[in-house]
Amino acid sequence: IVHIAALNKDRKIDDYQRIYNKIAEKIREEDEYDGYIGYGPILVRLGWHSSGTYDKTNNSGGSYGGTYRFKLESSDPSNNGLQNAAKFLDPIYKEFNWISHGDLYTLGAVCAVQEAQGPKIPWRPGRVDLPETETPANGRLPDANNGADYVRNFYARLRMNDREAVALTGAHCLGRTHYKNSGFDGPWGAASNSFTNEFFVNLLNEQWKLEKNKSGNYQYDSPKGYMMLKTDYALIQDPSYLKIVKEFANDEASFFKEFASSFQKLLENGIDYPKGAPQYIFKTLDEQDI
Ligand code: HEM
Numbered sequence: 201i202v203h204i205a206a207l208n209k210d211r212k213i214d215d216y217q218r219i220y221n222k223i224a225e226k227i228r229e230e231d232e233y234d235g236y237i238g239y240g241p242i243l244v245r246l247g248w249h250s251s252g253t254y255d256k257t258n259n260s261g262g263s264y265g266g267t268y269r270f271k272l273e274s275s276d277p278s279n280n281g282l283q284n285a286a287k288f289l290d291p292i293y294k295e296f297n298w299i300s301h302g303d304l305y306t307l308g309a310v311c312a313v314q315e316a317q318g319p320k321i322p323w324r325p326g327r328v329d330l331p332e333t334e335t336p337a338n339g340r341l342p343d344a345n346n347g348a349d350y351v352r353n354f355y356a357r358l359r360m361n362d363r364e365a366v367a368l369t370g371a372h373c374l375g376r377t378h379y380k381n382s383g384f385d386g387p388w389g390a391a392s393n394s395f396t397n398e399f400f401v402n403l404l405n406e407q408w409k410l411e412k413n414k415s416g417n418y419q420y421d422s423p424k425g426y427m428m429l430k431t432d433y434a435l436i437q438d439p440s441y442l443k444i445v446k447e448f449a450n451d452e453a454s455f456f457k458e459f460a461s462s463f464q465k466l467l468e469n470g471i472d473y474p475k476g477a478p479q480y481i482f483k484t485l486d487e488q489d490i
């Protein structure tokens with residue numbers, strides 16, 4: 201399968217910056233969502249899940265076709281709760297319906313990371329909506345009840361190495377788990393909507409206790425009310441992952457640098473960009489004094 205980015209001569213950076221600003225202003229405005237966490241984290245998750253169906257063995261899935269918009273994919277149990285992110289983006293798609301769904305979902309995730317004070321994520325337009333027949337089957341997204349070998353194997357399908365895998369998991373600095381969505385719960389107390397390296401600091405500094413929660417899922421809980429999935433905790437059980445966790449816990453800039461390149465790679469997996477395809481780095485609202 202080959203997906204070539206469509207170059208649209210009529211659209212320039214300010215067209216996309218306008219959409220970025222619309223999303224960013226809506227995140228700022230609707231701040232009460234999910235106990236005042238806001239829509240940032242779930243927009244990041246939508247961009248990640250619409251990209252995480254990619255399979256390098258046949259270059260299928262991924263963000264290009266915007267197939268999350270079809271029932272088969274949006275009703276994947278792994279996507280429970282993401283309807284809220286899709287509903288958030290609906291009015292923006294109606295106003296700017298020249299953009300493809302794949303570009304919108306990934307632009308929303310880039311906007312959410314940057315507006316949470318995270319690193320700048322370079323972004324390239326050109327994804328093209330594919331028909332419903334191209335929707336990948338359920339089951340391509342990861343299952344949290346697993347250890348390091350599973351995590352390494354899963355990320356290999358997305359062409360990600362250990363460093364990229366650890367960096368990407370650092371996005372769990374944002375938001376929380378929701379029992380009704382995934383059968384996991386927490387962290388409790390101050391859930392975060394700022395993009396930092398605290399996920400790695402917590403992994404190393406908290407006391408973790410493996411607990412079976414009421415749904416029969418296992419998760420690691422800490423006395424301070426933090427939690428880790430088994431796939432999170434795997435990052436300190438495996439010696440290669442642990443080394444990288446320590447680097448990112450001690451050097452936030454290094455985490456930011458790796459996250460930016462890994463997240464762009466994740467959002468662009470499966471797409472061939474022609475020579476001269478434009479790449480944009482959007483300004484945050486703060487940088488525009490908005
Ligand atoms: C082995 C890989 C991964 C597993 C098993 C996993 C699993 C999960 C689970 C179970 C939740 C809770 C969903 C809910 O209950 O609402 C979650 C939330 C989240 N995930 Fe992951 N995840 C993985 C990788 C990633 C990656 C690569 C990113 C982004 C780069 C990411 C970003 C997020 C965000 C931002 C949330 C919070 C969403 C919210 O607050 O609504 N995750 N993840």
Ligand SMILES: CCN(CC)c1nc(N)c2ccccc2n1
Nearest residue numbers: 372373375376391392399427428
């Ligand atoms: C770093 C602690 N937090 C956010 C305050 C956290 N920790 C997690 N382990 C986590 C796992 C999946 C989704 C969100 C998550 N958030």
